[in-house]
Amino acid sequence: MNMKLQLGSILALGMSVQLASAGDITGTIKLTGSAPAEREISTMDPLCRKLHPDKLPTTRFYMTGAEKGLADVVVYLKGITGKSGGAAAEPVVLDQKNCEYLPYVTAAQTGQTITVKNSDPLMHNVHPVPKNRSAGNKEDNKVQMPKAAPLNFTFPAEELFLTFKCDVHPWMFSYVSVFDHPYFAVTDETGKFKISGVPAGKYTVAVVHRKANAGKEVTKDIEVTDAGAVVDLSLEAK
Amino acid sequence: MNESPTNSPWLSRFAWLTAGLTLILISVGGLVTSKGVGMSVPDWPTTYGYNMFLFPVSQWVGGIFYEHSHRLIGSVVGLFTALLTARIWEREAKGWSRRLVYGFILAALAMMGVRSQVSFIVMAVVALLVGIYAGNRAWEEERPLRWWALVAFCAVIVQGVLGGLRVTAMKDAIGIVHGTIAQLFLVLLCLLALCTGRFWQRLKQVASDHAIPGSLRSLLLLATLLIFAQLLLGASMRHQHAGLAVPDFPLAHGRLYPATDPDSMALYNSRRMDHREPKDIQPFHIHLHMAHRAMALVLVGMIPYAAIRVRRALGSTVPAAGQLATAWIGLIVVQAGLGVVTVLTNKPADIATLHVVVGAVTLVVGVVLTVMAREFSIATTRTVLQSRPRPLAAGAPQPQA
Numbered sequence: 001m002n003m004k005l006q007l008g009s010i011l012a013l014g015m016s017v018q019l020a021s022a023g024d025i026t027g028t029i030k031l032t033g034s035a036p037a038e039r040e041i042s043t044m045d046p047l048c049r050k051l052h053p054d055k056l057p058t059t060r061f062y063m064t065g066a067e068k069g070l071a072d073v074v075v076y077l078k079g080i081t082g083k084s085g086g087a088a089a090e091p092v093v094l095d096q097k098n099c100e101y102l103p104y105v106t107a108a109q110t111g112q113t114i115t116v117k118n119s120d121p122l123m124h125n126v127h128p129v130p131k132n133r134s135a136g137n138k139e140d141n142k143v144q145m146p147k148a149a150p151l152n153f154t155f156p157a158e159e160l161f162l163t164f165k166c167d168v169h170p171w172m173f174s175y176v177s178v179f180d181h182p183y184f185a186v187t188d189e190t191g192k193f194k195i196s197g198v199p200a201g202k203y204t205v206a207v208v209h210r211k212a213n214a215g216k217e218v219t220k221d222i223e224v225t226d227a228g229a230v231v232d233l234s235l236e237a238k
Numbered sequence: 239m240n241e242s243p244t245n246s247p248w249l250s251r252f253a254w255l256t257a258g259l260t261l262i263l264i265s266v267g268g269l270v271t272s273k274g275v276g277m278s279v280p281d282w283p284t285t286y287g288y289n290m291f292l293f294p295v296s297q298w299v300g301g302i303f304y305e306h307s308h309r310l311i312g313s314v315v316g317l318f319t320a321l322l323t324a325r326i327w328e329r330e331a332k333g334w335s336r337r338l339v340y341g342f343i344l345a346a347l348a349m350m351g352v353r354s355q356v357s358f359i360v361m362a363v364v365a366l367l368v369g370i371y372a373g374n375r376a377w378e379e380e381r382p383l384r385w386w387a388l389v390a391f392c393a394v395i396v397q398g399v400l401g402g403l404r405v406t407a408m409k410d411a412i413g414i415v416h417g418t419i420a421q422l423f424l425v426l427l428c429l430l431a432l433c434t435g436r437f438w439q440r441l442k443q444v445a446s447d448h449a450i451p452g453s454l455r456s457l458l459l460l461a462t463l464l465i466f467a468q469l470l471l472g473a474s475m476r477h478q479h480a481g482l483a484v485p486d487f488p489l490a491h492g493r494l495y496p497a498t499d500p501d502s503m504a505l506y507n508s509r510r511m512d513h514r515e516p517k518d519i520q521p522f523h524i525h526l527h528m529a530h531r532a533m534a535l536v537l538v539g540m541i542p543y544a545a546i547r548v549r550r551a552l553g554s555t556v557p558a559a560g561q562l563a564t565a566w567i568g569l570i571v572v573q574a575g576l577g578v579v580t581v582l583t584n585k586p587a588d589i590a591t592l593h594v595v596v597g598a599v600t601l602v603v604g605v606v607l608t609v610m611a612r613e614f615s616i617a618t619t620r621t622v623l624q625s626r627p628r629p630l631a632a633g634a635p636q637p638q639a
Contacts, residue, residue: 041513061511076308211506212508238505238508
């Protein structure tokens with residue numbers, strides 16, 4: 001009897017492990033076609049120019065790495081809602097450094113704190129300009145003096161590429177995509193990404209870039225197993 | 239608008255000075271919008287928490303320089319308009335109404351430095367009501383100069399508060415109204431300057447002996463209204479903060495009229511490589527832009543035609559009118575050229591701002607010519623009426639000392 005109970009327990013444990021199994025979605029997004037050259041930000045004011053003594057920064061529309069891996073592509077699972085753990089998650093950090101927002105593209109969960117720092121020796125204003133205002137994402141505009149305390153923002157609704165800007169320096173932008181779940185990633189400078197801990201199952205994965213493929217998302221149906229899943233896609237510069 | 243009982247060259251000069259300052263204010267406001275720095279000072283009526291007149295010069299950096307300068311020049315224009323209004327009321331009125339206007343002006347000036355936004359909103363509402371009343375009186379009275387001056391003073395108050403609310407309420411629509419009132423305010427100041435000067439007196443003397451065709455008067459009015467409509471379209475385009483909706487000329491996205499289906503819109507937006515990263519354009523922005531081009535085409539034809547007719551009708555009688563008409567042709571040609579250059583050079587801030595300024599001056603010239611033409615028509619009617627004996631109606635308004 002005891003043996004049967006132990007065996008049952010072991011089987012149940014095994015099944016629960018099987019049910020809770022998860023994998024990672026990894027892959028590379030590449031750029032095809034020829035992207036226009038990035039342009040130097042020549043209108044930078046003298047104080048910001050001092051922070052770039054050697055070379056002025058450029059726009060960051062098409063940032064590609066080795067083998068045309070495309071950075072700043074947002075990769076996410078479609079059709080998942082109500083799974084946000086944003087309230088308990090670590091803040092996403094944006095930094096204003098050398099009169100540029102870093103990172104240029106990132107992502108967060110709904111309700112997750114987005115912390116904006118000012119690492120510059122000059123003032124900025126932090127101005128999130130959401131599009132999905134009807135769902136509760138609010139525009140704001142706050143001063144941030146040099147070495148001032150970080151400013152925190154949260155957004156309750158999903159939105160792709162929610163704009164953060166500085167109007168004092170009107171070339172400074174950052175784009176935060178907000179999801180109602182934690183299954184997303186942004187490609188690095190080589191175009192690679194990794195979405196960790198995706199429960200096993202069938203999904204539609206979407207990739208979207210602000211400019212490539214005319215800003216339209218590309219989707220692919222995948223199945224995530226214990227071994228994870230691989231998504232390699234290309235986006236065209238049109 | 240009729241003339242003051244006695245012309246005053248210095249009053250007229252001061253009014254022209256105020257109008258000139260207003261044009262500078264419009265220029266700096268144009269730069270603020272063109273550079274996309276309108277929100278660089280997030281608070282109002284304070285500036286980064288300071289009383290705006292005490293904001294340290296060392297912090298006038300980046301976009302703050304333009305936005306803060308715009309606020310300060312606006313305050314100077316407000317002060318000059320107050321002085322102009324007070325002076326006109328001093329000359330043209332007395333008694334309790336003058337004291338009331340003085341009190342209103344002083345109360346408004348005392349608000350400079352107040353940090354409460356609510357107080358300014360209340361003042362703007364009062365100014366709006368007073369302005370409507372003054373405008374109504376101006377239409378009714380035979381000598382309305384002082385009422386128009388009061389309208390101008392109320393307008394500058396409302397305009398200042400709208401500018402502040404544009405920042406704190408973060409609403410683009412307020413920016414469109416703000417940009418439009420600026421043009422009307424400039425026109426009003428120029429008319430005040432014109433009607434207080436000697437030129438206006440001489441014009442009225444000449445006008446009593448000459449007539450111009452009614453069709454020319456209508457043509458001038460129509461052209462001026464279309465210029466104003468064009469400025470409205472322009473202000474709507476600029477305050478969408480969506481940048482250039484159509485980046486090529488003479489074609490538009492390679493066609494006579496651009497496609498506005500979702501795929502085409504996505505392609506247009508993806509091809510924009512502007513470091514100012516304006517908002518994505520929507521089909522509405524394309525239609526607005528194309529309407530602006532179509533209206534420009536109409537005005538490029540209509541203004542020279544109207545100007546040539548003015549030259550023929552008035553050139554020998556009132557040489558200044560002929561010269562103004564010639565300048566009008568020059569202005570519309572320059573303005574059209576600036577519009578094309580704005581498109582072909584991806585809307586640089588200085589060119590786009592110059593386009594706004596020349597547009598404002600074109601409107602002013604249109605209004606001045608229209609008002610002059612109206613004076614001629616009235617003069618003709620008067621000449622006829624003066625030849626008949628007419629009893630003075632009981633209770634008719636008497637000229638004031």
